[in-house]
Every structure is written in structure tokens, then in C-alpha cells.
Amino acid sequence: MKSPNLAASGAAAATERGLLSNGRGKTVGTLFASLLFFGLSVAMLGLAWLLVWSFLRAQGRLSWDLFTNPPSTLDIESAGFRPAILGTLMVMAFVFVVIVPLGVGAAIYLEEYADRNRWYNRFIELNIQNLAGVPAVVFGILGLAFIARGPFGLGFIPLTASLTLALLVLPTVILATREAIRAVPDSIRQGSLALGATKWQTISRQVLPVSIPGITTGVILAVSRAIGEAAPLLLVGATTFVVFDPELFNSGYTVLPVQIYQYATRAQPEFHDLAAAGVVIMLIVLLTMNGFAIWLRNHFDKKRVG
Amino acid sequence: MDLKVQSKRILPVAVTGLLAASLAACGNSDDDENGGGSNGGGELSGSVVADGSSTVAPLGEAAAELFMTENPGVQVTVGTSGTGGGFEKFCAGETDISEASRDIKDEEAQACADAGIEFVQLGVANDALTVMANQDNPVDCLTVEQLQQIWGPDSTLSNWSEIEGLDADFDEELDLYGPGTDSGTFDFFTEAINGEGGVQRTDYNNIGEDDNSGILGVEGSAGGLFYSGYSYYLENQDRVKAIEIDNGDGCVAPAEETVQDGSYAPLGRQLYIFPSDQGLEKEQVRAFVEYFVSNSGEVAEAAGFIGLTEDQEAEALESLDSIG
Numbered sequence: 001m002k003s004p005n006l007a008a009s010g011a012a013a014a015t016e017r018g019l020l021s022n023g024r025g026k027t028v029g030t031l032f033a034s035l036l037f038f039g040l041s042v043a044m045l046g047l048a049w050l051l052v053w054s055f056l057r058a059q060g061r062l063s064w065d066l067f068t069n070p071p072s073t074l075d076i077e078s079a080g081f082r083p084a085i086l087g088t089l090m091v092m093a094f095v096f097v098v099i100v101p102l103g104v105g106a107a108i109y110l111e112e113y114a115d116r117n118r119w120y121n122r123f124i125e126l127n128i129q130n131l132a133g134v135p136a137v138v139f140g141i142l143g144l145a146f147i148a149r150g151p152f153g154l155g156f157i158p159l160t161a162s163l164t165l166a167l168l169v170l171p172t173v174i175l176a177t178r179e180a181i182r183a184v185p186d187s188i189r190q191g192s193l194a195l196g197a198t199k200w201q202t203i204s205r206q207v208l209p210v211s212i213p214g215i216t217t218g219v220i221l222a223v224s225r226a227i228g229e230a231a232p233l234l235l236v237g238a239t240t241f242v243v244f245d246p247e248l249f250n251s252g253y254t255v256l257p258v259q260i261y262q263y264a265t266r267a268q269p270e271f272h273d274l275a276a277a278g279v280v281i282m283l284i285v286l287l288t289m290n291g292f293a294i295w296l297r298n299h300f301d302k303k304r305v306g
Numbered sequence: 307m308d309l310k311v312q313s314k315r316i317l318p319v320a321v322t323g324l325l326a327a328s329l330a331a332c333g334n335s336d337d338d339e340n341g342g343g344s345n346g347g348g349e350l351s352g353s354v355v356a357d358g359s360s361t362v363a364p365l366g367e368a369a370a371e372l373f374m375t376e377n378p379g380v381q382v383t384v385g386t387s388g389t390g391g392g393f394e395k396f397c398a399g400e401t402d403i404s405e406a407s408r409d410i411k412d413e414e415a416q417a418c419a420d421a422g423i424e425f426v427q428l429g430v431a432n433d434a435l436t437v438m439a440n441q442d443n444p445v446d447c448l449t450v451e452q453l454q455q456i457w458g459p460d461s462t463l464s465n466w467s468e469i470e471g472l473d474a475d476f477d478e479e480l481d482l483y484g485p486g487t488d489s490g491t492f493d494f495f496t497e498a499i500n501g502e503g504g505v506q507r508t509d510y511n512n513i514g515e516d517d518n519s520g521i522l523g524v525e526g527s528a529g530g531l532f533y534s535g536y537s538y539y540l541e542n543q544d545r546v547k548a549i550e551i552d553n554g555d556g557c558v559a560p561a562e563e564t565v566q567d568g569s570y571a572p573l574g575r576q577l578y579i580f581p582s583d584q585g586l587e588k589e590q591v592r593a594f595v596e597y598f599v600s601n602s603g604e605v606a607e608a609a610g611f612i613g614l615t616e617d618q619e620a621e622a623l624e625s626l627d628s629i630g
Contacts, residue, residue, distance in 0.1 A: 073367040074608050149398075156400065234387070239357070241367040241384035243374065252353060252383040262386060265516050266364065267537040267610055272518075 051283070057276030066277055070243035071259065076270040081281055084259040087158060087238070087246040088227060088285060091255055094162030094248070095169065095226050096219070102166070103173030103222075104208075104215060110174070111181040112203055132171035139168040140232025148236050156237025156251045164236050165229060169222035176218020180211035209300070216297035220290055227286055230257035256282045350377045350590045357385035358392025358405030359490050360515055361535055362577045364609035365431050366405055369598040372605065376597075380590045388515075389490035390414075393580075397421050402585030403595065406578045407433075407490030408497075424583040426629045428595065428622040430602055432612040434536040434560035435495055435573040437549040438521070440528050444474035447550040447557035450572065453499045456480065456531065461507045466529055478529035482510035483520040485534065495533055498572040521546055533573075536560055537610030562612045576618070577611065583629055599623055 069080030114121040143164030147154055154160045184207050192202040238255050240262040246253035256278060263275035356366050363386045370382035387395060389406045396404035397418040418425060452469050455461060466476040485492045497503040513520045517534045524530035525545045539548050550557035553571045564570035585591040599622045603613035
């Protein structure tokens, strides 16, 4: 990995020198840099505003009760999110289990095996890109018609939610994984093949290990999107009032976004504070999961270099 | 490729497998979604699945909570698919109880009949559909006729001064807020005021299912007008005011007494649950429904609604006895 870095820094240096030698170029460069920075700050300020608002609103409600207690209408003061937190973790764990093999598998096929001259491969590719833009609620209807009812008939259980969300985010994983695989220089493949490795050995021992950081990033993005979805889950049975812990094959589960939405639309202001506390919890859950994924990525990154 | 390197590469797969196994272990349970029932004579167990109106959900949740403290073996879940969505699942045999903020429609009843699902309609609480206005609005009372002028499907009124026969002069632009067309509240209001369910002028601020944004709208707009459940008014009395309703016998304000004695008309309404015959065959469902109806006062108070009158409660219990 040393030579690409060298090349990149060389290119950067050359660009900088080019800008410096030209006064107008410098102004334009500064202008664009500040425009880009402005774009970044709009995003960050929006997030910061949301966080500050949630924390202020949730103040006084933040306690372990939120993690250990079930929701309650009678006793709002000690109501918590326990079933929703467990439901979210369970649903997400299985989204992960489904999307990693399927998404990576599909991407490997499309990048390494598929013959792009065949119409069906181009058709599949086009469809995956289109699927990434389909609204979430459409996947909810799909999940309702084919997974909860219909051919699969799993019923309104957490596994149904996992499969529905997996379908929703699969395109994200496939696209990210393809990018990661495409970024592996062909010389590595050719070197491996030249040394007598089979195609599968080349993919599994050379291409995939190098692509893991890119794949992990895709999976993080996908899971982060899935964790915030409420609309499709309402259709496949994420009920709003559940006081017991969820079970994978049992109906009666809920997830954090659904619970937050339900609290936010209540009449009593105490529930609105609770909803804000839910936002904070969701953030904690999301950051913990992402943190773990990033740790995993760095772990593999280090191993590859070392 | 020694064994050590191989095992490291397998690690993520192994972790995934472990995760799956441990979660699957959590999934082990003795009662599945439709199973349960009671084990022997005493303790009730099993599940009760209720779904439907988001307006009725707080009632269902309060009832479920009270019921489950007495019957810890029973698992009650309450969903909020909306009155229409609730009936759709109910008639597909997927829920035991459907919660509704209006009567069942003919086509919904037909769907249930086609699926062979019989049901009974039980009142569980009273609600006053409350018309709310800005606190600076001098108008205190509107007749049903005037509400129709404002909300009717052909209405083009855009200013309060255009309303005929107002009890006060008010020159301010009308700013209308109302629930989404899927809501049972919308169906009930349009039926009661415009004479036909689902018919209403369309150029209003559609707040969907989020009643709090209607309150927010009326609070910030001098000519604002909004209708919603009584609990939203109760919680926001310092922000909006309730308009009294004149149904020909003088102005009546929404309140517990006026709803229970029927004088708050035509916007006083009952909220319902519809248990199915199949559901009621399960002991825990029947016990829950009985509990819900006979403790309606306590349940309604906890959820911010108005309890049943004694007559209504007796009627509901009688209907319950008539099925199963």
C-alpha cells in the first residue's frame, strides 16, 4: 500500500503548486473550500441541533430505568424502552446475518464472475441500482405480502422484520462491496493467478481480505439506515405496546423508532420527554453498533498491513 | 496457510454463527403466537393481540398494563395500525381484538364475514371530539350548521367574518387543521358534521396522525381551528381553547358530564374494541376483554379519556355475553 500513498501525495503536492503559481486559481480554490466547508457545517449543525434538543428535552429522564423498564402508560415517570432496545438489537443482528453473506456474495458474483456482455447480468445490475432508490414503505408492503403473509407466511415476528429490512438495505451493501472489490488492483489478481492459485483462492485469499474495510463501511451504512426505519416495520408487526422481551419466532415485538414515534404523538407532554430520551437511547445504540463495526474494520486493516 | 491464519479468517463467521445461535436460543418458547390458553384452572397465560386505532391505543395500553399486573402470565400487545388497518388484520384472523374510533364499515364487516370471523362491538370509553381555536379568538361557540359552513366539502370560506351568525366579530383568516383521511377521527367528524363520512374540504393543513402539530398550529395562528380527541385538549388547556358546540339546544362545552349525559352532541363519541369469536374462545382474551369493559373508569382516567356510564357498561357486558 506504500506506492499508491506516495502517488497520491505527489499528486496533491503538484496540485497545490499549480494553485499557488496562479492567483486566480488560488481564489477559486479558497472559494470552493469554503463552500465545501459550508456544506459540511449545515449537516453538522443540523445534527448538533437535534442532539442538543433531545438531550435538553430528555434531561431528568435519563436514567437506567430507560434501559431496564418496559414502557408504561400508567407510570410514565419510570417507563423505559427495554423491549424496544432488545427488539432493535435482535432485528439488527439478523439483518447483519442476512445481508453480509448475501450482499457480499452478490457483489463477488457481479464483479468477478458475471459476464457483462450478457443481457441478464446488465439487467440485474440496473435493478440493484434502482432498488436502492425504492421508498422504505414499499419494502414494508413487500414484507407484509410475501414474508409475513403469503409464500413465506412467517407471521408478525422479529425475523420477518429482519428479512424485510435486509431486503431494504441489501442494495447498499452490494453497491459498497462492489466498489471495494473494484478498487483492488488487477495486478494482485494476476499475480495470484500467475502463482497457480485458482480463481476462488484468488478471491478468498487476496481480493476479499483487501476489500474488508470497504465492505465493513457498506455494512455500517446499511445497518445504520435499517436501524432508523419505522415505516416498513409498522407493516410487518412492530407493535407499539409490548412490555415483555422479544423472541425471534414469537409475535409481539417492537423497535426503538416505532416506540419513539408512538410516544411523540401522545397528548401528554411527559411522553414527549420520554420520546426525546428514546432519541438519545437510539443514538447510544447506533454509536455502539457502529463503534463495534469500526473496531472490527480497523482490526482487519491492521492485520492486513502487519 | 497454517491453521492459525485460517482460524482468524473464520472468526467473523464464527461470531456471526454464535450470535445466531444465542438469539435462536432466546427464541425458544413454549407458547407460539396463536397458542397459549390457560394451564389448568387458575393462572391465565398466553397472548392477547390487539391492534387498530391510534386513538384507542392509550386505552388499550392502560388496560393491558392493569390486566397484566393481575395476570402476569398473559402477554398483551397493542398495535397502532389505524382503525382501518386494524380491521384489515382483524378480518385476516391475525389479531384477537380490533380497536376502533368509529363503527365498522360495511365493506370491513363483509371482509370479516367472508373470512368467517364473527365479532362483537363493545364500548370501552367515551371521548369528546373537541374543536379547538386560538386563545385570542373571541368566538366561544359554533353551531353544527356553522361547522358545516367551515368544513363542508364545497366550503370556500377563508375568513372568520364570512361565517354566518357568529357570536362575536372576528376578522381573521381561517387556518384549518385536521387529521389525515385514514383516521377514525376524520371519519367520525365528517359523518357528524357534514353528514357523510370521509367528505370534507381538502384545502386544510393535513396533520396526519400527529395531533400535537395541530395544537402547535392553532396556538401560533390567530384564526386557527382544529379538531381532535379530548385528551389533546385536556393536556393543552393553557395553549388552546375549546369551542362550545350548539346542536340546537344551546352551547355545550366538552366535559366528562356533558359527554356522559349525551348533551355534547353530535361530537361526543364512544371508542370501541371488537373482539372476535375465535379470540374470545381463548380464556385469556375473554378475561382481558371483561376486565377492559368493567374497569373502563380507571382505564379511561389513566389514558386521559372519559369512562363509560353504568348503562353503557352494562350494555357492553351484555353484548359480550351474547357471543361465544
